[in-house]
Amino acid sequence: MPASLAIAEITDADVAAVVALWQACGLTRPWNDPAADIALARRGPSSAILVGHSSGTIVATAMVGHDGHRGWVYYVAVDPNCQGKGLGRAIMAAAEDWLRNAGVPKLQLLVRRENAKAGGFYQSLGYEESTSVMLAKWLDGREAIP
Template identity: 60%
Template sequence: MTGTTIRAMRDDDAEAVVALWHAAGVARPWNDPARDLAFARRDPHSTVLVAERDGRVAATAMVGEDGHRGWAYYVAVDPAHRGSGLGGAIMAGAEDWLRARGVWKLQLLVREDNTAVKGFYEHLGYRDTRTTCFQKVIEP
């Protein structure tokens, strides 16, 4: 994409990344964004990708592999830049990151009420696996 760079985030991107998560509506009060960023960047199994446009962070995707599958979280585009290919570009970046590590399937969680985003993922070739996610906090 002309004028857009996909790269791993740097320490000095943290403020912009968290601001984008709030603006895009992917931040949740029960998730500490600083902790999530630090944990995803602590070892080579995961990272946080950003799409930089005109020197600013315009999209993000947290991507990682758990020894079996690839996962993406915090897929978000700055509301001012939506509909211009950044969502597709950051997902392509996540797929490339995983492919380079030998991972052959990428999956992600979509909240039941986020109906708007389902068409986006389907358009990119993702299919709804009709599974339910169970979760338990095992360490506060």
């Protein structure tokens, strides 16, 4: 882990800065409220949002959670001005450790097809494309969004 990155779980004071980082990294979508996603992740013991601070500034995040068997990681973000310095690797290592400590044997994540840069990053960490097909359904009655 880079010496300048201190990783801890999100606090109330971090929420606005985390949302701003996610927006700067292009991770938010109009149909997902990032503040609501943060609140949901913070509600129970099977999920957390890890925040990496450098010099008092939030520069990296990862939302991590599990169902007891499979772990998932979302909202992996590194400040665009800090990319290429190992912070993404550090926050992913912290997410993997969080899941290992919870006894979860497998980590999965989703990458949008058009995001080749992210796909390459995860492959460099040893992740492989799955043969599974993801299916989705909005339970609140919304129409499907591409």
